[in-house]
Amino acid sequence: MDLTETAAEAAFRAEARAWLTANVPAVPLPSGDTREGFAMHLEWERLLFEARWAVVSWPAAYGGRDASVWEWLAFEEEYYRAGAPQRVTQNGIFLLAPTLFAFGTQEQQDALLPRMAAAQDLWCQGWSEPGAGSDLASLTSRADRDETAGGWRLSGQKTWTTRGAFCTHLFGLFRSDPASERHHGLTYFLVPLDAPGVTVRGFPRLDGDEGFAEVWFDDVFVPDSAVLGGVDAGWQVAMATTGSERGLTLRSPGRYTATVDRLLALARDHEVDAAIEQRLAQAWMDAEAYRLFTLRQVSAEQAGRGRPGESSLNKLFWSELDIRLHELALDILGPAAELEGPWSKGFQFSLSGPIYAGTNEVQRNIVAERLLGLPRR
Amino acid sequence: MTHFGLPDDALALRDGLREVLTTACSTAVVRAAWDGDPCEPLWKSLGSFGLPGLLAAEAVGGLGLDELSFVAALEEAGWHGVPGPLVETMSYLPALDLPVDGSARLAVQRPAAVNVAYAQVATHVIRPYEVVAARGAGVVQTVDRSRAMGALAPAPTMTIVAKERYDDFARASLRATLGTAAFLLGLARRQVDLTVAYVKERQQFGVAVGSFQAVKHPLADAVVGTEFAWPAVMRAAYSLATGDPAGSLHVSMAKALASDASYRVSRVCLQAHGAMGYTVEYDLHLFAKRTWALANEWGTAREHRAAIARTILERNER
Numbered sequence: 001m002d003l004t005e006t007a008a009e010a011a012f013r014a015e016a017r018a019w020l021t022a023n024v025p026a027v028p029l030p031s032g033d034t035r036e037g038f039a040m041h042l043e044w045e046r047l048l049f050e051a052r053w054a055v056v057s058w059p060a061a062y063g064g065r066d067a068s069v070w071e072w073l074a075f076e077e078e079y080y081r082a083g084a085p086q087r088v089t090q091n092g093i094f095l096l097a098p099t100l101f102a103f104g105t106q107e108q109q110d111a112l113l114p115r116m117a118a119a120q121d122l123w124c125q126g127w128s129e130p131g132a133g134s135d136l137a138s139l140t141s142r143a144d145r146d147e148t149a150g151g152w153r154l155s156g157q158k159t160w161t162t163r164g165a166f167c168t169h170l171f172g173l174f175r176s177d178p179a180s181e182r183h184h185g186l187t188y189f190l191v192p193l194d195a196p197g198v199t200v201r202g203f204p205r206l207d208g209d210e211g212f213a214e215v216w217f218d219d220v221f222v223p224d225s226a227v228l229g230g231v232d233a234g235w236q237v238a239m240a241t242t243g244s245e246r247g248l249t250l251r252s253p254g255r256y257t258a259t260v261d262r263l264l265a266l267a268r269d270h271e272v273d274a275a276i277e278q279r280l281a282q283a284w285m286d287a288e289a290y291r292l293f294t295l296r297q298v299s300a301e302q303a304g305r306g307r308p309g310e311s312s313l314n315k316l317f318w319s320e321l322d323i324r325l326h327e328l329a330l331d332i333l334g335p336a337a338e339l340e341g342p343w344s345k346g347f348q349f350s351l352s353g354p355i356y357a358g359t360n361e362v363q364r365n366i367v368a369e370r371l372l373g374l375p376r377r
Numbered sequence: 378m379t380h381f382g383l384p385d386d387a388l389a390l391r392d393g394l395r396e397v398l399t400t401a402c403s404t405a406v407v408r409a410a411w412d413g414d415p416c417e418p419l420w421k422s423l424g425s426f427g428l429p430g431l432l433a434a435e436a437v438g439g440l441g442l443d444e445l446s447f448v449a450a451l452e453e454a455g456w457h458g459v460p461g462p463l464v465e466t467m468s469y470l471p472a473l474d475l476p477v478d479g480s481a482r483l484a485v486q487r488p489a490a491v492n493v494a495y496a497q498v499a500t501h502v503i504r505p506y507e508v509v510a511a512r513g514a515g516v517v518q519t520v521d522r523s524r525a526m527g528a529l530a531p532a533p534t535m536t537i538v539a540k541e542r543y544d545d546f547a548r549a550s551l552r553a554t555l556g557t558a559a560f561l562l563g564l565a566r567r568q569v570d571l572t573v574a575y576v577k578e579r580q581q582f583g584v585a586v587g588s589f590q591a592v593k594h595p596l597a598d599a600v601v602g603t604e605f606a607w608p609a610v611m612r613a614a615y616s617l618a619t620g621d622p623a624g625s626l627h628v629s630m631a632k633a634l635a636s637d638a639s640y641r642v643s644r645v646c647l648q649a650h651g652a653m654g655y656t657v658e659y660d661l662h663l664f665a666k667r668t669w670a671l672a673n674e675w676g677t678a679r680e681h682r683a684a685i686a687r688t689i690l691e692r693n694e695r
């Protein structure tokens with residue numbers, strides 16, 4: 001057990017803090033899940049990239065800093081503490097990139113990663129379909145082999161695609177073996193959304209922002225180089241991404257410790273009673289517990305002692321925590337809570353936490369079955 | 378380099394203790410403690426293992442280990458439901474000149490408390506700044522009968538604590554709070570183990586009841602609670618071991634999280650057992666009742682949250 005920061009880690013943190021202090025917009029940007037807000041966020045993403053803060057844990061050759069996971073955690077902590085903008089590139093950088101590093105060919109990595117880091121290619125995730133949500137393996141979008149053209153023809157529909165209306169590319173699962181069932185015979189494809197036959201329609205989420213899209217594929221041709229990780233191996237490849245989505249890479253602890261700091265500042269500006277103080281203490285503890293759990297999880301994984309179901313524990317905790325933090329803010333605000341503002345906006349967003357990245361019902365099954373060993377049926 | 382986890386020597390100690398307790402602390406022993414048995418053979422085993430003096434200096438026969446080993450050992454002791462004032466004895470021995478071989482068993486009279494848990498089986502009672510002989514005046518029965526209390530009769534002082542040891546006493550109190558948190562998580566782990574085994578076996582509607590989501594989900598949620606409390610216990614142990622000035626804050630966090638999480642586990646596990654768990658013939662209640670008691674001992678979750686609130690509302694930083 002050693003929680004002291006090395007000199008190199010401290011220097012890394014200090015450099016990040018100094019840069020963020022100098023560069024984070026003084027006035028928060030409008031929501032990145034709206035058309036004009038998204039454009040402003042892209043400018044921010046490009047600023048981050050030029051200063052090599054966009055993808056700190058990646059190799060320097062792709063625009064990163066080869067940061068260790070500890071340095072990455074420190075960067076995230078500083079990022080959220082500084083109140084820096086949401087990362088509209090996150091589905092590419094945090095969900096697709098780990099999969100590309102694990103399964104991509106050299107050509108795919110060289111072609112895609114630098115453009116992703118520079119926010120030139122903007123990736124959305126194409127998993128859910130109208131009939132396939134929690135039961136992802138029931139998806140019916142198809143990939144038909146086209147031997148003559150040397151590639152695949154995609155057809156079907158994806159939906160609830162986050163920021164799909166603003167992105168340039170989609171990574172998704174398609175059924176490549178028509179005789180297959182469930183999680184067999186699926187292939188992971190990388191698809192440009194300007195390919196002929198693709199139709200994208202944005203639609204508003206619960207908070208009214210156009211953060212969702214439906215994406216239709218009508219006989220869309222993609223070459224063999226659009227396959228990531230092997231034909232019919234899509235399920236295994238995709239599961240590598242779910243690990244990232246549920247656990248660490250999507251929700252770093254700095255996010256919640258920063259929210260709690262803002263919550264405490266809010267409480268100091270309001271009259272709060274003992275009941276609210278109890279909940280503030282709980283909020284502080286929970287955010288801190290999430291940080292400590294994450295440190296433990298990372299340490300265990302590095303020592304090869306990770307446990308099955310651990311990323312589901314993580315996801316259950318942060319998603320419920322995020323709601324509690326925002327509920328507490330709204331309770332402190334009282335009648336002012338109904339006003340449009342960062343807390344009411346954040347509250348609405350927090351409600352999606354237990355739904356996306358695998359519903360919490362699915363996560364509880366995973367904890368019960370894989371960590372505790374209860375029978376599937 | 379940053380590493381968050383118990384050191385290898387703490388893990389080895391825990392594994393060694395597990396072996397000892399597997400033979401020395403069966404549930405039959407826990408049940409004997411319910412009948413007032415002071416469990417001499419168990420305490421002899423603990424003594425020869427070195428557990429009572431785990432934190433005491435090697436010069437006085439202790440193991441000279443730190444709080445990380447302390448919580449590792451007490452979590453394991455909690456799993457076995459070790460009866461008697463183990464947490465208090467381990468916590469206060471380094472502040473006193475008493476034998477560390479298991480023959481001295483220390484109960485603690487909490488501020489403003491009339492009754493003292495374990496007064497019947499302890500050899501000494503610690504009060505603020507003095508140590509008295511444990512002579513309980515009659516048994517005050519507790520829900521967990523292994524914790525039978527006594528209202529202390531006026532007892533002659535055995536030792537007046539010297540002023541220069543006041544800091545040691547403050548530290549002992551923090552250690553006892555932290556140790557109780559660790560013990561609670563061990564009790565919780567035992568109840569989950571019992572429950573997992575039971576719901577895999579128990580058949581209703583033609584299938585194991587553990588296959589139902591209505592059973593799985595509350596259990597998964599309860600385990601989330603203990604899984605996130607344990608790193609807080611480790612963190613507080615590290616803080617005490619390294620003299621972190623925020624040690625008291627971290628101990629409060631550990632105890633508040635462990636109290637709530639382990640209580641939740643006891644509720645869910647009892648429910649998952651159905652009527653099978655609602656009897657003193659089955660072992661679950663031994664661990665549930667200790668949980669109920671310890672969740673409120675050494676500061677309730679509410680008291681610790683209030684202490685945390687006072688700190689964090691004054692200064693906005695970790």
